[in-house]
Amino acid sequence: DAIDTEEVIGERVSRIMKIGWDRFETRHRRKDGRIIEIEASVNYINAGIGKLFVFMRDITERKEAGEKIEESLKEKEILLREIHHRVKNNMQIISSLLKLQAGTIKDEKYLDIFKESQNRILAMSLVHETLYRSEGFSRINARDYITSISNGIVQSYRDRGNNISMNLNIEDIALGIDSSIPCGLIINELITNSLKHAFPDRRNGEIKIVLTNINGHEYEYELIVSDNGIGLPEDIDFRKTETLGLHLVSMLAEDQLSGTIDLYQNNGTEFKIRFKDGK
Template structure:
């Protein structure tokens, strides 16, 4: 089977000492590797631009929600807008990290957790809440990073809203493993009562956590109700 390959051809004449043409020298260079490298570079540039635009578009949506929330007087609905904005920000941050990464396919999730969780605390203006990040140096692809980031967003938000009536306490986010990943989000607050089934609660946040953990990550989620709330999610890195 014939196959076309890119070739660079250079031709020069061969002459004797009197300037008479004796023939020609033809040299061909296979440009396949060069062509493939150029195509890969263009794809990387395109992918980088896509991540950049997705991040910018999400930031625009977040800003629009922020502007719209200023015209809402009822606290319950303002809080819904804030939670939606934080979900969008958690996804936008992933695309920002992908844009900054060398491979454009994976992000350092420890750096992502640190930036995202600190941003959440600032959005709630909770200076009395201490944060602790215990994360291995783990890289995750976008298909795993997005649901994992949303889970952290929901659990940290839930702790900020409900765990600390006196606005004092600590939230710890841990990420451990290689291949099999364990995500831990815990607080030392008032805890979740035994009467509440977090898988069937009426609140969107905890229901979303279950859906993301079990359906998106194909993982297992457990809750330890001891001296606060401690969620463990175990899943395979994709």
């Protein structure tokens, strides 16, 4: 005695008689009154008097196990979301403390150090904020992430009086969490370096960021950060420079992303990073 409406049963029987067979899951009431989950396999044989041959298998335990797994996954998703939310909030507290401390400093050199630290924290915090707001917890939308980082950094340097435009060309890419933070920090350092050094005397300019798949290969990407400023000194070796920013860029690209990084100086500065994103 299947626990279905007469209409559902009638439609099912009609379909079986038309195509000759069907397999479906439903609920069934046993003789003792207990309702169980079953998988039914039905064949219709029209040999003189048509007959239905029904084979039923009790799948109650499988169904209950599946429901427990689904419930456990939901609990873990809630826990992960809460973790990302708390990490993001803690980073924002650290950033606020740095901002308060910076308010007591008059030396521009030390103010820049605090500002750079705040922007690095922002780049990491945005990963956790994006994951907190997303349906999944392993990949984030690269376009939204890079746009947020870029806007935040440019806004923090508005007091320099330059008119610097951002040109973003980001493909529809979902970056893994292990690649997102290094990429965000690299972009932060290179934008910061351009804003501080590429456009002296309040000159205007453009910073461009491009992120694309390499030859259409999934999980293989090319990140280009460039500007049309005055360029770096010709004798500089960015891998061995004593400045923290460029040293971080080299370390993050080669050690954290296990990628390659190259510098080109044609009408400005261009850094090209190639890497594979972990699945």
